[in-house]
Amino acid sequence: MDVSNRALPTYPFAGIPTFLSAPIQSDLARLDADIAVVGIPTDEGSPFLPGSRLGPRGIREHSLRFGAGGFYDGRDGREYLAEELRDGLIADTGDVDVLTTAVELTFDNVTARLAAVLEAGAMPVVMGGDHAISYPVVRAYRQPLHVVHFDAHIDYSPFLHGFTYTNTHAFRHIRRLENVLSLTQVGIRSLRNTRVAVADSRADGNRVIGMQEFRDVGPRGIAELLPADAAVYVSIDIDALDLSLVPGCVSAEPDGLLYAELRDALVALAERTEVIGFDLVEVNPLLDVGTGVTSYLAAHTMVEFLGHICAQSRWASRRAERAARRVEASGELRANQRE
Numbered sequence: 566m567d568v569s570n571r572a573l574p575t576y577p578f579a580g581i582p583t584f585l586s587a588p589i590q591s592d593l594a595r596l597d598a599d600i601a602v603v604g605i606p607t608d609e610g611s612p613f614l615p616g617s618r619l620g621p622r623g624i625r626e627h628s629l630r631f632g633a634g635g636f637y638d639g640r641d642g643r644e645y646l647a648e649e650l651r652d653g654l655i656a657d658t659g660d661v662d663v664l665t666t667a668v669e670l671t672f673d674n675v676t677a678r679l680a681a682v683l684e685a686g687a688m689p690v691v692m693g694g695d696h697a698i699s700y701p702v703v704r705a706y707r708q709p710l711h712v713v714h715f716d717a718h719i720d721y722s723p724f725l726h727g728f729t730y731t732n733t734h735a736f737r738h739i740r741r742l743e744n745v746l747s748l749t750q751v752g753i754r755s756l757r758n759t760r761v762a763v764a765d766s767r768a769d770g771n772r773v774i775g776m777q778e779f780r781d782v783g784p785r786g787i788a789e790l791l792p793a794d795a796a797v798y799v800s801i802d803i804d805a806l807d808l809s810l811v812p813g814c815v816s817a818e819p820d821g822l823l824y825a826e827l828r829d830a831l832v833a834l835a836e837r838t839e840v841i842g843f844d845l846v847e848v849n850p851l852l853d854v855g856t857g858v859t860s861y862l863a864a865h866t867m868v869e870f871l872g873h874i875c876a877q878s879r880w881a882s883r884r885a886e887r888a889a890r891r892v893e894a895s896g897e898l899r900a901n902q903r904e
């Protein structure tokens with residue numbers, strides 16, 4: 566029997582684990598994709614237990630469980646990411662170079678990588694690492710944008726004792742970036758958030774939304790806090806989800822979001838606003854249970870959010886625009902080669 570034309574089965578335990586089995590493109594000068602996946606394997610901003618540096622690897626491995634052809638959602642009968650994966654529009658750019666113990670140099674590498682991705686016209690999809698990485702990611706953007714931050718923790722610590730680059734400081738930095746128009750913090754509930762951090766965030770004009778308010782306004786109500794079609798960067802700490810869902814997260818907290826609540830909020834943001842990038846942070850495979858459910862849930866969240874971003878008509882129209890630009894660029898390349 567000739568089976569040469571049939572697709573071989575793929576397994577999550579075989580092959581080189583890239584995000585959703587997407588092709589590797591670590592040379593950003595040649596990046597030719599709509600979506601660029603970036604790993605940032607550092608946890609030097611974690612004041613408690615280390616291990617989230619292994620997050621990108623864990624998430625990549627568990628993303629393979631979705632196969633390489635996108636996913637089918639029985640809730641609406643649609644297929645997601647099939648076109649993006651079939652046409653090679655998702656690239657895994659590998660991991661940012663981390664310089665252990667030289668946090669500011671690592672952050673410079675993060676910002677340079679993100680700037681190169683944005684320069685190439687691709688949307689960054691970022692895997693931490695701990696939450697400290699979101700600041701050097703967001704500072705790479707030049708355009709005005711809104712930031713939506715899902716987290717149990719406010720990550721708005723004052724800069725004291727020379728500490729400024731831990732995972733508890735990221736959003737105090739981000740709020741100070743000139744092009745950040747607003748910051749909306751959702752799921753904030755940890756009893757370890759200090760009065761000062763919460764008061765400072767509110768005084769800086771940020772929306773701080775605890776669980777009661779989240780339940781009152783609902784997932785769609787979160788998206789409606791943002792102007793329609795606004796450019797939005799989304800940062801997801803896996804501990805926004807309830808403690809019972811995330812054994813592989815050092816900072817897990819009770820009374821958190823259910824998966825459906827987080828998903829519905831992300832889908833509502835994808836529908837209402839123009840998501841221009843997102844990160845998912847604080848997955849710690851060293852602490853996870855044997856099945857790797859926290860890495861799996863992280864991959865699941867990213868894949869589902871990305872699927873809904875790409876399913877929007879504004880994304881589809883931009884895809885056509887990008888394809889035209891790629892044809893133009895390859896024509897220029899050929900012309901240059903002839904000279």
Ligand SMILES: [Mn+2]
Pocket residue numbers: 716717718802804805816847
């Ligand atoms: Mn957190």
